[in-house]
Amino acid sequence: MDNTELTKDQAEATDQTFEYDEDLSPEELEALYDQSLKTVQEGEVARGRIIAVEKDYVVVDIGYKSEGQIDIREFTDPDGNVNAEVGQEIDVLLEWTEDEDGTIILSKEKAAKIKVWDEISKVYANNGVIRGVVVGRVKGGMSVDIGVPAFLPGSQVDLRPVRNLDSLINQTLDFRILKFNKKRSNIVLSRRVLLEEERESKKSETLKVLEENAVMRGVVKNITDYGVFVDLGGIDGLLHITDMSWGRVGHPSDMFHIGDEITVKVLNFDRDRERVSLGLKQLKDDPWNNAAENFAVGTKVRGKVVSLADYGAFVEVDEGIEGLIHVSEMSWTRKVRHPSKIVNVGDEVEAVVLSLNPESKRISLGMKQVEPNPWDLIAEKYPVGTTIEGRVKNVTDFGLFIGIDEGIDGLVHVSDISWSKRIKHPGEIYKKGDEVRAVVLNIDRENERFSLGIKQLEGDPWDRVPESYAQGTKVSGVVTNVTDFGVFVELEEGVEGLIHVSEISGDKIKTPVGMFEIGDTITAKVTSISRKDRKIGLSMRRLDEEPRSTYSEYMNNTQSATSNLGELLKEGLAQKEAENQE
Incomplete structure (x- = not known):
C-alpha cells in the first residue's frame, strides 16, 4: 500500500481531512495521522461507541488510532449484572492517552459526573429548576441527589415548617439552586422558593375571582381545634368549626383530613388584609326551615344520641336538628334517675315527636311513646x-x-x-x-x-257481727289491752269490743289499769254496734240488770275467790291506794 492510499483510508476511517505531502515518508505520514486524531485532550469528555465487552473491561472507540478501555465494574450493577452492549454510544472521560501497555484509559462514571456539574452550572446560571431525590437527613436539613450530593436546608423545604422531615425521603422533587461552588463541591438547594413563586402565581389568579358568596374548590392545608385552613389557590381561607355543619361537630378532624379537596362558600373577604372566611354548611339550607313539615307532632323518628345531661338525652334526628328526650319520657314504668341508665352516646334510638318549636329550634321527644302505655x-x-x-x-x-x-x-x-x-x-x-x-x-x-x-x-268477719252480736247479747272474751279509758276484749279472731271505764261498774272508777290483766276472760253485755267503724261497745255494769243468778254465775266464772263484783272492785281500789302510799 502506498502512502497516499494509507492516508486516504485512515482519513476516511476517522472522517477527517488534512493536507499532506505525497513525498513524505511512511513514518512522517503516521505521525501526521496521529496528530490529526488527537483532538481530545486528557481530562476531557468525548463521545464513544462500545465495540466489545470483555471479562474485565469494555472496549470503546472514540476515534483514536487505538480503542480505549473502561473497567467492567463501571457497568456492573449491585446484583452483578453487566449493563453494556456492543454498539451502545456513551460519554467517556479520557484519563490517559496510553498506559505502559499502550492502552487508552477511559471512564464512564467520571464523564457522567463532569456532565452533571456542567448541567448544574447551566441551571444555576439561568436560574432554572433542577430535579432531585431526597436521600436522607443531615444536620440542619436534607441530603438531595441531583447527580451529585446537594444540601437542602430545613427552612427551605416548604412554605411552613415540616415536622416530619423523614416523610420526604425517597421523594423526587423540583428545586432552585441557591448556591453553587464546583471547586468546593458545595450546592445549596431550595424548594420553598419554587413554592412561593407557584403560590404567587396562583394567588394572582385566585384574587381575580375571589369575592363574597363565591363558591370555590380548595384543599385542606391545616387542621386546628377551631377549624381548618383551606388553600384556595395561593391564598388560604379559614373554615371555622361552627360553619362546617348545621349539626354538631366534635372536632374538625372528624370531618376532614389534610389534603382533602372540598367545595366551600366565601362568607367574608378582607382584600386589604387578605383574610378569607369560609363556610361549608351554607351550601345547604338550614334544616330548621322545613322542620315543621318533616317533624310534625306525633311523627316517629330515628336518631343518634349525641350527648347526655342529668335531665335527659339529646338525639340528632337530622343534620343540625337535635331533640331532647327528658328522663320522664324514657320509660312508662321505670323511674329513670339518669339517662345513662337507658341509653349511651352513639346509640341509635327510636322516638316520637311530642312538641316542636322551630322559632326556638327545640324538639321534645319521647321514647316510651313508641310502645303502648x-x-x-x-x-x-x-x-x-x-x-x-x-x-x-x-x-x-x-x-x-x-x-x-x-x-x-x-x-x-x-x-x-x-x-x-x-x-x-x-x-x-x-x-x-x-x-x-x-x-x-x-x-x-x-x-x-x-x-x-x-x-x-278471706271473708270479713265483721260481715256477720250484727247478727252474731246483737245489742243486749251477753258475750265472753279475752282481755287484749287495758287503758285508762277502758278495756279491749277480743270476742273472736278479728272482732274486738271495748268496755269503757264508765261501763265497768256502777261505782265511779278512775282507771281499770291494775284491775284486769291481759288474757283475763270476762263477760259483758253488747251495748252498741257500728259496722262502718268496726266498733262494738260492751258493758259489765249493765250485767246488774240481769237476774241475781246470772250475776252470781258471772262472778263465779271471772273471780272464784271474790263473792261479788263490789268486793272485787273494793279489793282493787284498796290495792291501788296501798301502791300509791308506798
Missing part, C-alpha cells in the same frame, strides 16, 4: 276483684310491693294484710322474694297506682 292495658288485664300471684319486690313500713307485670308493682297496704292481726311492720310476716296471692282492690290510671289486698282473700 302498659297502664292503659292493666285495668283490662286485671279488673278489680281479680286474684293475682306475684313475688314480693320490696317491704316498707307501710306495706308490700308485689311485682305484677314488667315494670308494674302493686301495693298491699299494711292495713290490708290481715283482718284480725295488729301488724306493726309487714316485715314481721313477709320478706323480699316471697310468693304471695292478693286481690286487686283498685287501679288508679292517672297516678299509676295499683292497690292489692291479702286479707280480702
Whole structure:
C-alpha cells in the first residue's frame, strides 16, 4: 500500500481531512495521522461507541488510532449484572492517552459526573429548576441527589415548617439552586422558593375571582381545634368549626383530613388584609326551615344520641336538628334517675315527636311513646276483684310491693294484710322474694297506682257481727289491752269490743289499769254496734240488770275467790291506794 492510499483510508476511517505531502515518508505520514486524531485532550469528555465487552473491561472507540478501555465494574450493577452492549454510544472521560501497555484509559462514571456539574452550572446560571431525590437527613436539613450530593436546608423545604422531615425521603422533587461552588463541591438547594413563586402565581389568579358568596374548590392545608385552613389557590381561607355543619361537630378532624379537596362558600373577604372566611354548611339550607313539615307532632323518628345531661338525652334526628328526650319520657314504668341508665352516646334510638318549636329550634321527644302505655292495658288485664300471684319486690313500713307485670308493682297496704292481726311492720310476716296471692282492690290510671289486698282473700268477719252480736247479747272474751279509758276484749279472731271505764261498774272508777290483766276472760253485755267503724261497745255494769243468778254465775266464772263484783272492785281500789302510799 502506498502512502497516499494509507492516508486516504485512515482519513476516511476517522472522517477527517488534512493536507499532506505525497513525498513524505511512511513514518512522517503516521505521525501526521496521529496528530490529526488527537483532538481530545486528557481530562476531557468525548463521545464513544462500545465495540466489545470483555471479562474485565469494555472496549470503546472514540476515534483514536487505538480503542480505549473502561473497567467492567463501571457497568456492573449491585446484583452483578453487566449493563453494556456492543454498539451502545456513551460519554467517556479520557484519563490517559496510553498506559505502559499502550492502552487508552477511559471512564464512564467520571464523564457522567463532569456532565452533571456542567448541567448544574447551566441551571444555576439561568436560574432554572433542577430535579432531585431526597436521600436522607443531615444536620440542619436534607441530603438531595441531583447527580451529585446537594444540601437542602430545613427552612427551605416548604412554605411552613415540616415536622416530619423523614416523610420526604425517597421523594423526587423540583428545586432552585441557591448556591453553587464546583471547586468546593458545595450546592445549596431550595424548594420553598419554587413554592412561593407557584403560590404567587396562583394567588394572582385566585384574587381575580375571589369575592363574597363565591363558591370555590380548595384543599385542606391545616387542621386546628377551631377549624381548618383551606388553600384556595395561593391564598388560604379559614373554615371555622361552627360553619362546617348545621349539626354538631366534635372536632374538625372528624370531618376532614389534610389534603382533602372540598367545595366551600366565601362568607367574608378582607382584600386589604387578605383574610378569607369560609363556610361549608351554607351550601345547604338550614334544616330548621322545613322542620315543621318533616317533624310534625306525633311523627316517629330515628336518631343518634349525641350527648347526655342529668335531665335527659339529646338525639340528632337530622343534620343540625337535635331533640331532647327528658328522663320522664324514657320509660312508662321505670323511674329513670339518669339517662345513662337507658341509653349511651352513639346509640341509635327510636322516638316520637311530642312538641316542636322551630322559632326556638327545640324538639321534645319521647321514647316510651313508641310502645303502648302498659297502664292503659292493666285495668283490662286485671279488673278489680281479680286474684293475682306475684313475688314480693320490696317491704316498707307501710306495706308490700308485689311485682305484677314488667315494670308494674302493686301495693298491699299494711292495713290490708290481715283482718284480725295488729301488724306493726309487714316485715314481721313477709320478706323480699316471697310468693304471695292478693286481690286487686283498685287501679288508679292517672297516678299509676295499683292497690292489692291479702286479707280480702278471706271473708270479713265483721260481715256477720250484727247478727252474731246483737245489742243486749251477753258475750265472753279475752282481755287484749287495758287503758285508762277502758278495756279491749277480743270476742273472736278479728272482732274486738271495748268496755269503757264508765261501763265497768256502777261505782265511779278512775282507771281499770291494775284491775284486769291481759288474757283475763270476762263477760259483758253488747251495748252498741257500728259496722262502718268496726266498733262494738260492751258493758259489765249493765250485767246488774240481769237476774241475781246470772250475776252470781258471772262472778263465779271471772273471780272464784271474790263473792261479788263490789268486793272485787273494793279489793282493787284498796290495792291501788296501798301502791300509791308506798
